[in-house]
Amino acid sequence: MARKEYTVEQRGVGKPDYSSNVTEIKRGETLVLFEPRPDERQKIFYVSHPLASPLAVGETVHLMDRETNLATPYTSPIGFLASQRERFFSFNGAIRFTLTVDTLEPVVLFPSADNLMGSYESIAAIDTKYWDPEASFGHTWDMTITNVDTIPLSGMAQVALIFTEIGSSVMTEKRVRCLKCGNIMTVPLKQTRIECSECGYDFVVPFFGKEII
Ligand SMILES: [Zn+2]
Secondary structure, three states: OOOOOOOOOOOOOOOOOOHHHOOOOOHHHHHHHHOOOOOEEEEEEEEEEOOOOOEOOOOEEEOEEOOOOOEOOEEEOOOEEEEEEEEEEEEOOOEEEEEEEOOOOOEEEOOOOOOOEEEEOOOOOOEHHHOOOOOOOOEEEEEEEEEOOOOOEOEEEEEEEEEEEOOOOOOOEEEEEOOOOOOEEEEEOOOOEEEOOOOOOEEEOOOOOOOOO
16 A cells, blocks of 8 residues: 655644543453453353343342353362452342352442443452462352342343463363253253253353363
């Protein structure tokens, strides 16, 4: 391509000040900062209440593992450091989120109603490296949402953990739960299309790579 040169009139001196224009975190920057590195992998836990199946007043639900549909408490495996890095909530009313890791005091949050409240943590307080740096033990992660409003609520919540592998393990199968009937099946690790062996429900589960942990 032919190169053209243009003359641009210079106004003022010094570097341009864009600070007043920054109103959002650009998606690209978020990805660069928080995407898993080669020795890391992600796990996503979520709960979803569409309008057709709202969360009842006073009801508490446990977030589920995206890759298996198994409900928390989840036990993170020996050989991996686990860190809570990202979470978001969007419900059309008042909820309480509780994260309990091992015997630490729980994290209790009251995300504001109707908003999409997201948080990315580059300084992660909840990181097993601070009490088990050799990853010698499994760790228990329990995550719940409670409807503390006076009406049934719709919305969803998601929590992401990042795992750093410092041991080694080999896995070829995974356990997956059918959301229709609760049947738990053992299927090949990379299988994402599942037909329930109990009720025939045909569903998908994402696979985030490497192995389910
Ligand atoms: Zn089923």
